[in-house]
Amino acid sequence: MPLQHAVEDLVRAAIVEDRTFGDLLPQLMEASRSASPAEMSAALPRLAEGIAQAPPNLGGWLAVVSGAWIENGADPAPAGRALVYRITEVTAAALAFGKAWEEAADGKPPPDMQEDQPSQEVFGTVAPGLGDGAVTAMMAWFALPQYTMAGCTMLQMAPDVRASVDERDFRVHVAGQAAQYLGQLDHYQTLLRVLDGERLLVLDRASRRGWTVTIGGIGDNFQLHVLLGGALIGRPGGLDGDRPSPEIIASFLNADVQDEPPLASSPWNLVDAHGEWIWNEGVPADIPAVNGTRVVVIDPPAYQRTFPAGRRFPLMPATLRVDGMHLPEDLGAWWPHIAPATR
Structure with a gap:
């Protein structure tokens, strides 16, 4: 039929x-x-x-x-x-x-x-x-x-x-x-609650630099954390540190995960504009906005975090695109709105 x-x-x-x-x-x-x-x-x-x-x-x-x-x-x-x-x-x-x-x-x-x-x-x-x-x-x-x-x-x-x-x-x-x-x-x-085509402002407290990124299909902040590391660490104009391996980055984008996935590690501590921790168990939609833009602040890691590589939602491919870098002098109007970390 x-x-x-x-x-x-x-x-x-x-x-x-x-x-x-x-x-x-x-x-x-x-x-x-x-x-x-x-x-x-x-x-x-x-x-x-x-x-x-x-x-x-x-x-x-x-x-x-x-x-x-x-x-x-x-x-x-x-x-x-x-x-x-x-x-x-x-x-x-x-x-x-x-x-x-x-x-x-x-x-x-x-x-x-x-x-x-x-x-x-x-x-x-x-x-x-x-x-x-x-x-x-x-x-x-x-x-x-x-x-x-x-x-x-x-x-x-x-x-x-x-x-x-x-x-x-x-x-x-x-x-x-x-x-x-x-x-x-x-x-x-x-x-x-998944955000698609959402622009975030990512600020590095130590260097006072920042980046505008656009995200889509990210199911939790574990995923956001790793993809930010892949996009910003060891790249021209980016940050120093241990960049996640290509295999781990791919597993948080769109690749299938092995039965025993490798461990990913968290290179930073992420906080919001109010100084509150951005918990990996949460989702990007939890991050509060300042003047209409969700703000992520990079701080040194408070402790070593490891977690299995892979997406919470295996059928959902993710994207994270760096749209531009901002020098300290470009961000003078932002920092007065950014609180110190609360912990």
Whole structure:
């Protein structure tokens, strides 16, 4: 069966909750095996309509298909925004389920999203608190892992989608609240906060020099730390020190990592403009801005840090580009806004 026809049949069945959905899904999966990325990209807009309109229990399977296609080379743009918006809706419904359960279950833990299944007993527990929304909330609860898995794949591989998300703070907040029930949502909300095309001002306190850099696809500050070292150490106009090896730099950019990755080390201590440490466990979006620009200050290392090489999000390639160097006399207006390190 041609892929486009298989998608059309499956989406129609999902939206109207037709029982043929269970038979059509394997047919689509089989058609996907031989489909080219171009064919999958062409079929994604219709799949996105199904993700947006189908009830959570069926739409979750459509989301899984979209994630698999994107990982296999399909253009994520046609489905990306629909998937992000639907994940927020499904997550909000799952949160309502969790709250209703906690109020009614007398301390009994909620059902496991991935191991348990909807049942009359589960429905009966939350129905008094949710009324007519109980069925949707219950289905959202059990479908949330599927949506989240697809969302994590898509956000890693689609910088244009990441950049186009609206109401970002609200979506991050909803995902963060639900992470107590599904740990993978912590990864999802972090991906929503990834900065793309973001310019940072990097200042070296010792030499009073600075650099403007542009970053994209960086999943945590371990990655930022290593990529700054690769960009600034041992380069013309850069800084002295031990530059990370090419292998380690590549592992934080776009290269696959070995089963036993080498150890990376931290050449500096990074602080923000207020003198607070920039923790490696955080993300670049945590770095506060001064006059609209996020500022990173390089200080000597407080102690030796080592950590395994590799990206937190293996499917997400990163970029860090040095746009220009600033001499001490260029930065006179900046230093009065830069506090000493607090530690």
